[in-house]
Amino acid sequence: MTRTVLTLILLLMVPVAQADVLLIEEVRQAENMAVPVNGQTMAEVEAQFGTPSLKNNPVGDPPITQWVYDRWSVYFEYDRVLFTVLKKGEVVGQQTQGS
Numbered sequence: 001m002t003r004t005v006l007t008l009i010l011l012l013m014v015p016v017a018q019a020d021v022l023l024i025e026e027v028r029q030a031e032n033m034a035v036p037v038n039g040q041t042m043a044e045v046e047a048q049f050g051t052p053s054l055k056n057n058p059v060g061d062p063p064i065t066q067w068v069y070d071r072w073s074v075y076f077e078y079d080r081v082l083f084t085v086l087k088k089g090e091v092v093g094q095q096t097q098g099s
Contacts, residue, residue: 035084036074045074045081
């Protein structure tokens with residue numbers, strides 16, 4: 001009985017471990033991508049990456065603005081980048097296409 005329970009637990013842990021490895025690999029690859037970085041101005045981002053497909057109006061106080069590009073969204077506070085968020089599966093999708 002104990003052996004069966006232990007085997008079941010180990011089998012259930014395998015997908016979780018694989019997902020963790022995949023996520024770690026995606027983070028490592030994302031660090032090497034050219035994306036807007038914290039502190040860049042809106043003008044710098046647009047000069048470097050072109051016009052976004054969508055510029056949402058600022059909301060809140062301080063004003064937060066979202067620009068949407070094909071592979072990521074970038075969020076600004078006033079006119080400075082707060083952070084960039086890759087679209088779900090972007091790095092993994094690129095790796096699959098390139099393999």
